[in-house]
Amino acid sequence: MAVRTNRGPGAAAENRAALLAAAREVFSEQGARAPLSAIARTAGVGQAVLYRHFPTREAIAMAVFDQNMEAVEELAARPDARLREVTDLITHQIEGSAAVIALFAVDEEAPAQRELTRRIRLALQPVLERATAAGEVRRDATLDDLMLAVGLVTAVITTTPPAARHARAAASWRLLMDGLAPR
The missing domain is CATH 1.10.357 (Tetracycline Repressor; domain 2)
Known part of the structure; x- marks a missing residue:
């Protein structure tokens, strides 16, 4: 999935929801040690967005x-x-x-x-x-x-x-x- 255009703070709730859905999918398919970059990629956001919402x-x-x-x-x-x-x-x-x-x-x-x-x-x-x-x-x-x-x-x-x-x-x-x- 392509990274979406940065829409600023207004997209925070949508980004968070996308990250959680992606985490479910990635962890389910790849296990608990899946690369966090895969979650960001699946959610269609950059890694900085991932770490802003979920630092670990x-x-x-x-x-x-x-x-x-x-x-x-x-x-x-x-x-x-x-x-x-x-x-x-x-x-x-x-x-x-x-x-x-x-x-x-x-x-x-x-x-x-x-x-x-x-x-x-x-x-x-x-x-x-x-x-x-x-x-x-x-x-x-x-x-x-x-x-x-x-x-x-x-x-x-x-x-x-x-x-x-x-x-x-x-x-x-x-x-x-x-x-x-x-x-």
Whole structure:
């Protein structure tokens, strides 16, 4: 893609959105260590624009995760959102971000990781409560149980070759949801 004409600060939001979309694509295709220049090129911006928005690889990867989290929060906030819908969205996002998850998974105590964990817990709590009230999960199922399930599926996805990820994730959720189902 050709570099677009510099339209100045007015294009900042559009450039940021293009960079995030490109990061998803490039990281998915080339892995977490893909050259950042490939992201800029795919977004159709210069590297200076990339570094102005995202000074490090971790910054752009975290911004992708932040977008993912916003989508989960938005879905989970809907009163009609079902647990399966939310876990399907989370799974889809993990599948698409598997290459960069390793950048953050090494330190659960890192501030950025703690913030993502806090946000996902807040988003999942009311969804789990609704699922429990509807009899979709056991009454003794806890948020920690659900977070463990998400962590297990994440581990399966990130250690499975891309072509088999979706099937393995679906099989994992079937087993995990059977374990959370009312007896």
